[in-house]
Amino acid sequence: MNIAIIGLGKMGGNMARRLARGGAKVYGFDLSAETRSKLAAEEPNFQGFDSVAKLVASLPKPRVVWLMLPAGEISENTFAELKTLLAPGDLVVDGANAMYKDSQRHAAELAEGGFRFVDAGVSGGVWGLANGYTIMLGGEKEAVAQVEPFVKLLAPAPDRGWIHCGPAGSGHYTKMVHNGIEYGMMQAFAEGFALLKAKEDFNLDLGEISEVWRHGSVIRSWLLDLIAGTLAEDTDLAGLAAYVPDSGEGRWTVLESIELGVPAPVITQALFSRFSSRGNDDFAMKLLSMMRNAFGGHAVAKQ
Amino acid sequence: MNIAIIGLGKMGGNMARRLARGGAKVYGFDLSAETRSKLAAEEPNFQGFDSVAKLVASLPKPRVVWLMLPAGEISENTFAELKTLLAPGDLVVDGANAMYKDSQRHAAELAEGGFRFVDAGVSGGVWGLANGYTIMLGGEKEAVAQVEPFVKLLAPAPDRGWIHCGPAGSGHYTKMVHNGIEYGMMQAFAEGFALLKAKEDFNLDLGEISEVWRHGSVIRSWLLDLIAGTLAEDTDLAGLAAYVPDSGEGRWTVLESIELGVPAPVITQALFSRFSSRGNDDFAMKLLSMMRNAFGGHAVAKQ
């Protein structure tokens, strides 16, 4: 059982570890020599390479090359390079977050060279190493069968937590929707705890409340487990900035909602709240302030 | 250990059962004789009464009377009646969903007569009988101590799943926020599964996907467990109407968001989606249709 992992960051590195510990021989590439040597020192089943070409040359055929790269230029360049290195029958998995239409395109482009493709939506975060990852696969039946042994090692259990969703693109589509739901759930929790916090005369202990909600309530969930774990130690979050990035999947979900004509008000508002947290509605708010002054003579706050 | 439960519906009835099975002697009142006799037949520790007055007369002092009545007239009338029946030192628990400001008022009104009051937010639904209920209590320390033995029977475990939140009203406030979060989470799931369904060319199996998400994914939760359980048997939900009631708690959460000036876009949109599902935005939509025709000559759909 041989597999290549290209991109050994937070997700890719831990997936390489879990595969290696499960018995697969893992051929890894990452730009960082330190990352490669750290993994090699930890995992006897891991071998690092300082170029994709060398890695591919060493990997026995038919090859399975699993990409864990950021969407965009780096990912596209690697797809292009692999097409010059792989042999017919080799298979590329894109396990990173990617727009599903790009995965459909990658499937078609690879097929022209006789290569196989599977898109794999992977959820689990930093906890996946210990607990396993949820994996959503898109691609042809034979291609999925080829990656199945590895997926069974990555999943929480061999027969649980992974699925062949449908044709190429459907794995990333399903993962995209998963993350869209995640945006909505996170925002729902954030709004709720903010309402607890703001009711100052009750002086509520948010840590204890979140812990209690974990037992028997309708909203018990893994996200709540995480919240309770943090709030138990710090209910003020005073050190954190009210600044929230977003990472593509939320945006893609909204784009799809628009394309399909299916309303997604909660997922969209969750995304917009993050935009606003970064000051991206400042100009709109200045315009409101200006209008209020223009029609009502209301005093405006100056910068 | 003696306790009265007034209102033996879906929630109250099962709470009476769980208390009786836990060893409490339960004095129950419900308007339905059938409900009372059914419970009495099932639970040796349960005794039914056909009037609140008789129940109170039989219940040893200091009394604990736990109300599970719909907010509004029925609940208010029962509070009024109890004030004529109870003795100083007796305690009333409002365990139903109630607006927290009403609970603050009830606490003040009962205190005038020398009675105690605890508001108890209870979550758990029809599964609470087996799994226990999450319970959020508001009231004075001594009052909460008086109901604590019963709360420990209702909770998933004696030392878990219940909390004394703060002063009177804070139990219902916390439960209200819990339900607000629930509205947001439910809508997030609903939007996500609707996006899976609408992507027809992928022909996704919603039942299998929901099952897979239960293992290792970021959105695993009890609501997802319930969704997976149903979708496994029926992915089309063809028999259901797209018509969703709302029950007070969601509205109260939004009112509080407005009062505190703390934005709750996701919880609010979840509520508005339910309003719309019941046709409550029909007139607004007719107006849009009329405007489009008026400025653009667009054809309008007629009824």
Next chain:
Amino acid sequence: MNIAIIGLGKMGGNMARRLARGGAKVYGFDLSAETRSKLAAEEPNFQGFDSVAKLVASLPKPRVVWLMLPAGEISENTFAELKTLLAPGDLVVDGANAMYKDSQRHAAELAEGGFRFVDAGVSGGVWGLANGYTIMLGGEKEAVAQVEPFVKLLAPAPDRGWIHCGPAGSGHYTKMVHNGIEYGMMQAFAEGFALLKAKEDFNLDLGEISEVWRHGSVIRSWLLDLIAGTLAEDTDLAGLAAYVPDSGEGRWTVLESIELGVPAPVITQALFSRFSSRGNDDFAMKLLSMMRNAFGGHAVAKQ
């Protein structure tokens, strides 16, 4: 034609001016002596008083007393004082922004003393002095007839721009909805101009675009006139803070939407955007940041 105006701020002062210039004799009260004397110097038909009691004593019966006071304590105290000063048949108009349910209560309370009441929603801002005010009246037919001569002076024209909406409360209700619409329109413009601004590679001239839209476009409106007037001189609004107050009417509209079960997503989001502009979602955003770190190991921005 005699009328009292109590509260001579931005709105009340200009309304007093417009009435005085129209030929009414205006009896004015304001806490500020400077405001009173300034008006008296400007308008021969205006007479200032340093107490409500003196004003009422001088005003010929049947009296019309028009309040332009902030909702809440000041307004409530003045209602209470007037009940001790007025004679049966006298009439109180509340022309300030007030929650319509308060106006229904005021009508009932005044009726007990034999006093009349009209609620008057007034729109027009600082431009009303020159252009006239839109006025929405609630109350009994005879009461409205009693204030009609003054309303005709305040309106843009005697037979235009004012309306008797219905019973007491309906004037303020209609004004509340007017302002709710205003919130939505303002936010729509703000979002649109923000999108023009953010498309930096087009380097669009927002002032010129807003001016062009004033002629022939579907969105031409008085708000757009005001926007164009300001943007022509300052397209960056660099001196303004992205901080927007809200003043009650928007909140009341959303509360009513919840009470009636009629969705108002746009008006509500417009309100929430203002809440967010004032940092009121900071804690929610910190929670999101914390969750992202907890499940994904994402770096968090620190304060």
Next chain:
Amino acid sequence: MNIAIIGLGKMGGNMARRLARGGAKVYGFDLSAETRSKLAAEEPNFQGFDSVAKLVASLPKPRVVWLMLPAGEISENTFAELKTLLAPGDLVVDGANAMYKDSQRHAAELAEGGFRFVDAGVSGGVWGLANGYTIMLGGEKEAVAQVEPFVKLLAPAPDRGWIHCGPAGSGHYTKMVHNGIEYGMMQAFAEGFALLKAKEDFNLDLGEISEVWRHGSVIRSWLLDLIAGTLAEDTDLAGLAAYVPDSGEGRWTVLESIELGVPAPVITQALFSRFSSRGNDDFAMKLLSMMRNAFGGHAVAKQ
């Protein structure tokens, strides 16, 4: 002054009329012979052609060909055909609603053949024939100068209501944002009037209120003029279905909001309300109903 108009529907036909009446010689093509002959009968300055090729052959150089075609296949095919028919120096205007990125692409593709391109966002609806159209132009300075004489005829006045926004694409971008604002404004009005309607105990006359708001109020606008015009005759809109199409521009605005990371909650909710009006959230609502039943035993409405 010669110009071709391709596509003589509601917008294109009236623009042809306005140009012809302004003194331009208009060469028109439409698939419908009836449309062509009707225009020819009305306007001496109009000449109809039954093929694009014949039209181009007759039109003196340098040609100005103004397209008023639906975005998508028909428009793309016509662009392709024109590239085979035009001569270097000829100019194509896309005056229909088009995604601005498509206009950027058209500009580049036409430039390869030595052709010029201007994108023209046109607003005004069925009232444009009488009142003139607001026109937003994108393209190179020389190209815009070539269409300027025609734009001056179409605008409300030669020096008013039209603008050269910036490079190719910027005209359609500005028009897209205009329509996004329009979506938000329309929804704000729709929500407000729905709240007036729903307050049944006030029995408000929506037609009279809308008329009054036209005079002096903050929300006076052309849309309100149209609303008042219709509601004066029909305040119930009983014959209309609560079913609202959307036509591309709203969607594009939201997509741009996502791409730029600038929140547009109001414009987006306006769009989602239209989606919902067409039943596109039915499956989501069925899921909510199912969840409520699963956790709370709530009765569900059946179809």
